[in-house]
Amino acid sequence: MILSLGQARALAHAAMTGVGHSEREAEVIADHLIDCELRGLAFGGLSRAVSVVERIQATAAARQPIGVERETPVSAAIDGGDQVGYLVAQQATELAIAKARTSGVAVIGARNTWYTGMFSYYLEQVTAAGFLGMAAGSGAHIVAPHGGSQARFGTNPIAFGFPTSGSPVIWDIGTSxxxxxxxxxxxxxxxxxxxxxxxxxxxxxxxxxxxxxxxxxxxVWGGHKGSGLALVVQLLGMACGAATAPHGVSDCGFLLMVVDPGLFTDADDFRRRAADYAELLRATRPTDAERPVRVPFERSAAERERRRARGTIEVSDDVCTALSNAASPTLGAR
The missing domain is CATH 3.30.60.50 (Hypothetical oxidoreductase yiak; domain 3)
Structure with a gap:
């Protein structure tokens, strides 16, 4: 099914309010989902919204408010209240940016959440504020370590973002x-x-x-090196208070570090040099003349602009039907 961007956003928003989210919460979730669609990551877009609906409908206990359990001028520990990670990580991001503006650095850890989405979504906000950042997230054991065939890691994404005087440099991967x-x-x-x-x-x-x-x-991705990185990410999530081996889609850990480069050097000069370095990478002689060297994040950013200009996305009929059903007021809300 071909949907306009407005129709797709409205469908996601209606499905989220249909399962109990407030208007504002639904806006936050829908924006993240549509950004995934625009960047060509359909599995993280409206298809993921179906998974959110299914998880909420299958959960008997009511979700609790997101709360800060402990806090210092440069840190905070967040209990996600078993809320979807799009909400928890967004709150963590806003809090980290605010603290970094005051103190130059911030470290936020969150637990008791799930489905945090694209970490680059949060790092775009961090880099737009002029900061560099690192995000890592642990989860339930569904990935085997290198050399094994039993699950011991989550998909354990990790991402880094750097501001430049042009487009940000953001590297966002899963370790599965x-x-x-x-x-x-x-x-x-x-x-x-x-x-x-x-x-x-x-x-x-x-x-x-x-x-x-x-x-x-x-x-696991990347053989023994990727396996080691996945191990580190799982431990970082555990350091946020998340379970060692969460059961099902629950209790993921999310760690966000934000740093003002002005703590170490002239921030404007760093952004200029970072942009120059990115240009140097692009100018690398390619091994395949048809495939020039790219800087991480460029492909998805370009795809987003292309799809925005087109104004439509394609969504499977099954996904549209499931979300339309979730949006029905007869389903009730928690």
Missing amino acids: SVMLGEVLQRHREGRPLDAGHAFDADGCPTQDPVAALFGGAFT
Whole structure:
């Protein structure tokens, strides 16, 4: 189904209010989801909204208010109240930026949340404020370490962002070979996983999303180096108070560090030099003349502008139907 951007946003917003979010909360969530769609990450867009709806409807306990458990001038520990991470991480980002403006540095840790989305979404805000940042998030055990076939990590994304005098440099990756949202999307669409991305419960390679999700595991990205990075991210999430092995879609950890480069050097000069360095990377002689060297984040930013200009996105009929059903007032709200 082809939807205008306004229709897609309205659908996401209505589905979120349909499962109990306030108008403002729904706006925050919908903006993140539509940004995923615009950047070509459909598995994190309206398809993910279906997963949010399903998770809320399957949860008996009411979500609690997001709260700051402890705080200093440069830090805060947030209890997410079992709220979706789009809300928790957004609050953490706004708090971190405010603290960094006052103190030059901020470290915010959050727990008891889930589905935090694209970390680059938050780092765009951090870099727009003139700061550099690092975000890391732990989750339930669904990824096997290098050399193993049993789940011990989450998909464990990590991201870094740097302000420049031009476009920001943002590197945002998951440490698994495939992200959970993509797996769920493939399951809904009846498509197999790529070879080499998953094991079943017996440790045998599988391309069946269900076999991997229930008792199996996904492979780690980057061999032993990616496995080590995934380990670090899991520990960072645990340092935020998140569970060592959260059960299901729950209690993810989220850590955000924000630093003013002006603590170390002239901030304007750094941004100029960072922009020059990015240009130097682009000017690298490519190994394939048809594929010039790119700076991280450029592809998705360009795709976002292209789709904004087009004004429409394509969404599967099943996803549209599920979200329309969630938006129905007969479903009630928690």
